[in-house]
Amino acid sequence: xxxxxxxxxxxxxxxxxxxxxxxxxxxxxxxxxxxxxxxxxxxxxxxxxxxxxxxxxxxxxxxxxxxxxxxxxxxxxxxxxxxxxxxxxxxxxxxxxxxxxxxxxxxxxxxxxxxxxxxxxxxxxxxxxxxxxxxxxxxxxxxxxxxxxxxxxxxxxxxxxxxxxxxxxxxxxxxxxxxxxxxxxxxxxxxxxxxxxxxxxxxxxxxxxxxxxxxxxxxxxxxxxxxxxxxxxxxxxxxxxxxxxxxxxxxxxxxxxxxxxxxxxxxxxxxxxxxxxxxxxxxxxxxxxxxxxxxxxxxxxxxxxxxxxxxxxxxxxxxxxxxxxxxxxxxxxxxxxxxxxxxxxxxxxxxxxxxxxxxxxxxxxxxxxxxxxxxxxxxxxxxxxxxxxxxxxxxxxxxxxxxxxxxxxxxxxxxxxxxxxxxxxxxxxxxxxxxxxxxxxxxxxxxxxxxxxxxxxxxxxxxxxxxxxxxxxxxxxxxxxxxxxxxxxxxxxxxxxxxxxxxxxxxxxxxxxxxxxxxxxxxxxxxxxxxxxxxxxxxxxxxxxxxxxxxxxxxxxxxxxxxxxxxxxxxxxxxxxxxxxxxxxxxxxxxxxxxxxxxxxxxxxxxxxxxxxxxxxxxxxxxxxxxxxxxxxxxxxxxxxxxxxxxxxxxxxxxxxxxxxxxxxxxxxxxxxxxxxxxxxxxxxxxxxxxxxxxxxxxxxxxxxxxxxxxxxxxxxxxxxxxxxxxxxxxxxxxxxxxxxxxxxxxxxxxxxxxxxxxxxxxxxxxxxxxxxxxxxxxxxxxxxx
Numbered sequence: 001x002x003x004x005x006x007x008x009x010x011x012x013x014x015x016x017x018x019x020x021x022x023x024x025x026x027x028x029x030x031x032x033x034x035x036x037x038x039x040x041x042x043x044x045x046x047x048x049x050x051x052x053x054x055x056x057x058x059x060x061x062x063x064x065x066x067x068x069x070x071x072x073x074x075x076x077x078x079x080x081x082x083x084x085x086x087x088x089x090x091x092x093x094x095x096x097x098x099x100x101x102x103x104x105x106x107x108x109x110x111x112x113x114x115x116x117x118x119x120x121x122x123x124x125x126x127x128x129x130x131x132x133x134x135x136x137x138x139x140x141x142x143x144x145x146x147x148x149x150x151x152x153x154x155x156x157x158x159x160x161x162x163x164x165x166x167x168x169x170x171x172x173x174x175x176x177x178x179x180x181x182x183x184x185x186x187x188x189x190x191x192x193x194x195x196x197x198x199x200x201x202x203x204x205x206x207x208x209x210x211x212x213x214x215x216x217x218x219x220x221x222x223x224x225x226x227x228x229x230x231x232x233x234x235x236x237x238x239x240x241x242x243x244x245x246x247x248x249x250x251x252x253x254x255x256x257x258x259x260x261x262x263x264x265x266x267x268x269x270x271x272x273x274x275x276x277x278x279x280x281x282x283x284x285x286x287x288x289x290x291x292x293x294x295x296x297x298x299x300x301x302x303x304x305x306x307x308x309x310x311x312x313x314x315x316x317x318x319x320x321x322x323x324x325x326x327x328x329x330x331x332x333x334x335x336x337x338x339x340x341x342x343x344x345x346x347x348x349x350x351x352x353x354x355x356x357x358x359x360x361x362x363x364x365x366x367x368x369x370x371x372x373x374x375x376x377x378x379x380x381x382x383x384x385x386x387x388x389x390x391x392x393x394x395x396x397x398x399x400x401x402x403x404x405x406x407x408x409x410x411x412x413x414x415x416x417x418x419x420x421x422x423x424x425x426x427x428x429x430x431x432x433x434x435x436x437x438x439x440x441x442x443x444x445x446x447x448x449x450x451x452x453x454x455x456x457x458x459x460x461x462x463x464x465x466x467x468x469x470x471x472x473x474x475x476x477x478x479x480x481x482x483x484x485x486x487x488x489x490x491x492x493x494x495x496x497x498x499x500x501x502x503x504x505x506x507x508x509x510x511x512x513x514x515x516x517x518x519x520x521x522x523x524x525x526x527x528x529x530x531x532x533x534x535x536x537x538x539x540x541x542x543x544x545x546x547x548x549x550x551x552x553x554x555x556x557x558x559x560x561x562x563x564x565x566x567x568x569x570x571x572x573x574x575x576x577x578x579x580x581x582x583x584x585x586x587x588x589x590x591x592x593x594x595x596x597x598x599x600x601x602x603x604x605x606x607x608x609x610x611x612x613x614x615x616x617x618x619x620x621x622x623x624x625x626x627x628x629x630x631x632x633x634x635x636x637x638x639x640x641x642x643x644x645x646x647x648x649x650x651x652x653x654x655x656x657x658x659x660x661x662x663x664x665x666x667x668x669x670x671x672x673x674x675x676x677x678x679x680x681x682x683x684x685x686x687x688x689x690x691x692x693x694x695x696x697x698x699x700x701x702x703x704x705x706x707x708x709x710x711x712x713x714x715x716x717x718x719x720x721x722x723x724x725x726x727x728x729x730x731x732x733x734x735x736x737x738x739x740x741x742x743x744x745x746x747x748x749x750x751x752x753x754x755x756x757x758x759x760x761x762x763x764x765x766x767x768x769x770x771x772x773x774x775x776x777x778x779x780x781x782x783x784x785x786x
Contacts, residue, residue, distance in 0.1 A: 098676025416495025
């Protein structure tokens with residue numbers, strides 16, 4: 001039956017009538033009531049999260065592009081751009097949005113005037129004011145205090161620069177650093193080629209210092225629109241005029257090029273970027289070379305306008321719309337294209353291969369499998385399928401599936417088994433062909449049962465030896481990354497159980513019934529950690545980590561972090577959403593579980609003052625995930641917790657909690673409560689404000705809650721429009737679902753399958769200012785056991 005539903009969904013997508021343009025869609029769908037924005041890019045502020053919490057970047061990129069061309073104000077920090085600083089060190093071509101460790105920031109360009117006397121960005125960096133910045137999706141501009149104006153835009157694989165120098169400033173220079181990035185750099189070369197081109201490469205890696213061993217290589221080819229009047233290169237602090245080549249010493253390698261001011265005040269550069277070779281960078285630059293900077297800027301704008309119109313909203317305040325569209329923008333930056341225009345890519349064996357579709361990389365899976373993956377699957381099913389195929393290439397080239405993949409290297413960062421529900425979600429939405437599905441299943445089956453023999457590159461599920469034998473990961477406090485999951489045995493067990501349960505649904509659909517039963521028997525492995533004797537905050541029974549012999553490992557206090565990864569047992573207890581009934585049975589029944597949720601969220605305060613509950617009762621600070629018992633909306637482990645009320649016969653409380661959570665996101669620089677983690681946090685907000693969310697990763701089902709806009713229109717790539725209408729919706733008020741109707745009539749269950757959502761047409765949601773009984777006793781089922 002599931003296979004038939006997937007086939008129907010695929011047929012629906014293939015035959016649906018697509019709107020001829022985003023503009024036509026606006027005209028046809030506005031109708032009575034609030035209007036959709038004519039250009040949603042005008043409501044995006046790329047500076048949201050440009051601080052130590054959100055760690056986003058303000059620069060130029062296109063959706064899912066290889067290049068993110070953005071200013072850097074600091075190096076070797078989580079975010080290479082910090083809004084509170086006033087000096088720009090240059091503009092680098094690669095960034096990851098919202099990560100919690102320094103990385104990327106490769107190939108930094110900086111315009112200067114006068115004599116070049118230093119390779120130190122602290123010496124040649126330029127002061128600026130935010131009043132002189134211009135930020136928009138696909139564009140960044142700044143006028144430095146010294147009068148130089150810098151403008152940036154991007155195509156998928158190129159960065160486009162335009163520098164305008166003040167009159168009478170002397171020599172016009174561009175400095176290019178290849179040996180020093182925002183993360184660790186190990187090698188690099190730069191070459192001045194002819195009289196208008198600079199090329200080079202570098203090797204980076206050691207993301208978060210988890211293994212210290214992973215590496216990636218990246219290459220560039222920059223062609224300027226004016227010829228050089230002079231040039232030179234540097235290694236570390238030694239500058240050599242008229243030298244064309246330099247290699248990294250202990251810290252830096254770079255080149256400078258100078259232009260004759262008498263021949264113009266403006267310099268442009270087109271920079272191709274590739275992970276395969278300098279030849280690949282040249283190929284990308286030539287293939288994507290725009291006719292002009294302005295045309296490139298216009299094309300980047302148009303790509304973002306079309307992408308943001310895939311899930312547009314109407315109604316609410318301007319601040320609501322700015323917050324929403326900025327979150328949607330941040331949700332669609334990654335994963336990033338990793339292949340050249342000819343589909344060549346560098347694999348995890350460090351060899352160059354050719355894919356039969358676009359190859360993607362930068363998979364922050366522990367973060368994105370809970371929210372961002374589902375948004376990409378919904379809005380961009382073709383790209384989602386290519387991303388899944390890319391993960392298959394990683395397996396075929398490297399021998400194992402990734403956990404947190406940076407370029408063509410495995411960082412082994414984070415814990416658990418995020419790749420499994422990530423892939424199952426793509427599969428259960430009917431987005432994969434049978435051959436790819438079976439190959440991916442084989443890779444997943446190996447991953448959930450075995451451990452890599454050589455763990456110098458891939459760690460895999462290193463807790464499998466005890467987990468497969470006993471049903472829980474045995475705790476070991478051993479040094480080295482090899483035992484990462486064993487050190488976080490509590491959370492790893494819960495993550496493994498969710499992953500196995502999700503994979504059981506894929507196994508059953510593919511006809512692997514024996515494997516489905518084996519995996520299905522692991523769905524409730526979370527029960528093997530449950531200790532009814534542990535008490536906290538007036539409640540008894542919590543998950544505890546266990547040693548291999550079954551004894552409790554360490555301090556069982558559920559308000560303490562270890563051994564749960566970036567969270568406590570209070571936050572992780574809800575990570576059993578594959579079978580809420582069994583989980584709640586351990587808690588004493590749905591009523592007791594509801595009381596526990598009420599404590600977790602401080603529900604009495606949520607219902608009287610939502611903003612106060614969020615600011616005073618919940619966990620705060622992007623890195624404050626240790627030793628707490630309250631809801632932590634800043635970090636992924638309990639992202640789904642607000643929706644757990646769906647199974648307690650009080651689904652209206654989910655809508656209340658989400659209204660409170662909304663207050664933590666604003667349209668200001670500090671408007672993101674935690675690291676965005678490649679769009680994971682932003683995607684959570686997008687779904688919360690739209691009124692649908694997949695609370696059970698891998699299930700391909702959406703729980704319905706009260707939307708925060710009167711109109712939401714979803715236009716999947718190649719698909720029919722889905723319209724959600726909620727008259728009177730207001731994010732500033734507590735509102736609850738009172739009724740839901742689709743083309744089939746009244747919807748009494750509190751959820752929709754992915755297939756049902758795609759063909760729902762218009763979903764009409766009635767709202768009430770007082771709690772309702774809608775959806776009571778009609779929650780999504782436990783995930784199938786195959």
